[in-house]
Amino acid sequence: LAGAALGGLALIGGLAYRSLRGGKADATETAAFQDVPEDEARLMLRAMVAATVADGVVDAAERRRLDEAVAAAGIDRDGRAWLERELGNPAEIDEIADAVDDAEAAARIYAAAALAIDLDTMQERQFLKMLAEALDVPPEAAARVERELSA
Secondary structure (H helix, E strand, C coil): CCHHHHHHHHHHHHHHHHHHCCCCCCCHHHHHCCCCCHHHHHHHHHHHHHHHCCCCCCCHHHHHHHHHHHHHCCCCHHHHHHHHHHHHCCCCHHHHHHCCCCHHHHHHHHHHHHHHCCCCCHHHHHHHHHHHHHHCCCHHHHHHHHHHHHC
8 A cells, every 4th residue: 555645534534533522523634644654544444444345245336345345445456356355354343452452443443344334234233333342442433423424
């Protein structure tokens, strides 16, 4: 991933920040998520991939969202090959959660996964529930993320 181009994932960070803060945005929100660390951006993408394959089918809308996230992250041809490998062998929830070390990063990772899918199958709902639990995202914050995404 190109570190300088990862600002495209800032919108996910903003959504997560608002969700953690009870839906209230503030002046620090934009600054806080201009530079998502490369490792975290990659983890966001891994969570998005894992969410999209949770029900066994990556539909056209989910694939479009993944492609848009990859483009926003400035991923080159090697990165696209990485994405295809990841789709074939997605990360496990515990693997994602083990790589996260603070509540705000956890919320951003959760928001990324939720953004990637339409909650139209039981498997996807279960995946997000298990991801939120593994990341210690409070249920009310997870619900706010889902409400904002469905609005």
